[in-house]
Amino acid sequence: MTDQNNKRRREQGGRLEDRLTSLHDDLLIFILSFLSIKQRVALSAVCARFRLLQPSIPRLDAFRLEVRFPSDGVDVHKDLTIPRALIRQFHVVFHFVADLLVPHENQLVGALVDTGVQNLTLEASGNGFLYLSDSENCCIFNIKSLRSLILNRSFRVSKYSDRRPLSPLGCAFLTILEMKFSVVSDDFLCNLLSSCPFLETLHLFRCYLLQHGMDKISFHSASIKRLILFQIHMLPSIFTIDVRAPQLELLIMDVVTTIRIEAPKVRNASLLLSLKSPADPLDALMNLFGASFPSRTATLLLNSRKIPNNLLAATNGIDSVNSVFKLDFNLKDQSSTTIFTELLKKCNDCNTKFDIHVNPTHMESNTEVAKDDQHLLHGSTGLEKINLQMKMSKRRFEGLLSNQKKMEKFKDTGLEMLRRRTNKEQFMDILASQESLFKVSSDIDNCFEMKI
Structure with a gap:
């Protein structure tokens, strides 16, 4: 008797299931719409008909x-x-x-x-x-x-x-x-x-x-x-930021007191400086390598490919007393790496300590900071030119652009920086190449670009 009752219940259960699955697709989808997405996905696992209707979920x-x-x-x-x-x-x-x-x-x-x-x-x-x-x-x-x-x-x-x-x-x-x-x-x-x-x-x-x-x-x-x-x-x-990332391709960070970085894929570096400059942007450029940089004025960029310009382009609201410098360095070049290392030491009023392992160089701050730009730029034989971008307020930019005498002096200052880094033969080759060493930036407002 018990076996017959169990068989009858199974048959009744089967008929109830058949009634639900035999409904028209539109009606069944309407009923299922009252359930949550999670419940509908769970229900589709126990019924082939529900599973076929799963793509119809909105x-x-x-x-x-x-x-x-x-x-x-x-x-x-x-x-x-x-x-x-x-x-x-x-x-x-x-x-x-x-x-x-x-x-x-x-x-x-x-x-x-x-x-x-x-x-x-x-x-x-x-x-x-x-x-x-x-x-x-x-x-x-x-x-x-x-x-x-x-x-x-x-x-x-x-x-x-x-x-x-x-x-x-x-x-x-x-x-x-x-x-x-x-x-x-x-x-x-x-x-x-x-x-x-x-x-x-x-x-x-x-x-x-x-x-x-x-x-x-x-x-x-x-x-x-x-x-x-x-x-x-x-x-x-x-005081310390410690980064260990073997897959790291891009790092942008404020320069704090102590920096430890292991990023073997990185090959390029940039230093972004927002400085209170004299009224004359030319003076700011000439003093760039001779002064230390106050706290919270420097940003470090490390990259495995092309150095991004988006940060400098985003500084649309800089104060009229500030000039923003961005210097790009190739870490595969010894001369470029040396200048980058010395500038990084000058951050935070010459108190910055760092230990940076990147491919193919290792930079650390266990040597004395260069005291002036003569030591910083002179004596290298590297040909890798450093790209320097200088962004300023619109008023200063337009004033400099309209002053032909200052513009010529601006260009001569960049050439002098480049001359100090190369021997006579290399410097003459650079001049003979007619490469553009100074120009107005085409994609960043109120910005000059030069190679030093």
Whole structure:
């Protein structure tokens, strides 16, 4: 009797399943639309019919969501409505949201998990910082589908210091992380680098970096190719940045007191200097190699290919009292490397210490700083010319350009710098080649370019 009952139940169960799968495709898709993306994917694993309908799940290439803090006290919940679809690129903008409450962040993270988002951008406006929780259940960094994440303005990811030991982040396949105008702690960065073995790009642009009992920050990664640490504010002040990245192709960082870098793929270097100059740009150029550089005026660029100009081109708002110099060096050339090393020693009022291992050179600061440009530029026989870009305010640029006498003197100064670096025969060969050694930049506003 029991066997007959079990057989009858199996037959009834089979008929119920047949009724559902025998529905028209449009009706079945409509029913499935009430489920989350995650539930639909799970359901497709147990039924071939559902699996065939999986491609019919709505898909969006990109979606933008605006979240505003309501003035009438209405819950922000209504602004977190997200379509039930697979979304590759998701851009969320928070307008005047002082804090993202845990229930709202739970709701947002849950919805983002369901969409299978790969490229996520979170942007905040208004005063103060928008805190992101470190809870394992609702953390943005635990969305497993993430491939790139951009946090633009006023985000704070610093609560990781309250929890020991740190749990690995869930976004193990993250390849790009960009944080702008945000606050981040050193232990979070350490956790990020250990949790994301495929991370290739890390940008920290004008961020506050919180330290906890250490005077250095380390970036050790076997996967990172592009690392940008531009205009970072350390709290408390940091003295050492340590970078070990065998795949590194681009590094942009502020010159701090102590620098340790191992990047075997790097072959080129640049030094970006923003200096208060005399009223005459020509005087600034003549004094460039003879003076030390105050703290927070120098930026170091290392590159495996062509030296990028984007940083200098972006300095559109420089003050009228500042001149921005960018010098490009070929680290395969001994003369060029020597000048780069001596200039780097002069940063932070001649207090900068560094140990840089790049291919094919090793540069360190265990020798005395050159006291003047005579020692710095004289006596080399290298032919590798250093590219110098000098950007200034529009008023100074136009004034210099209209003064033919100063322009000629400007060019003669560059030739004199080049003459000191070469012997007579090499210098004459350079002049005979009719190579352009001085020109107005064609792609950077208010900028001269010369080879010295």
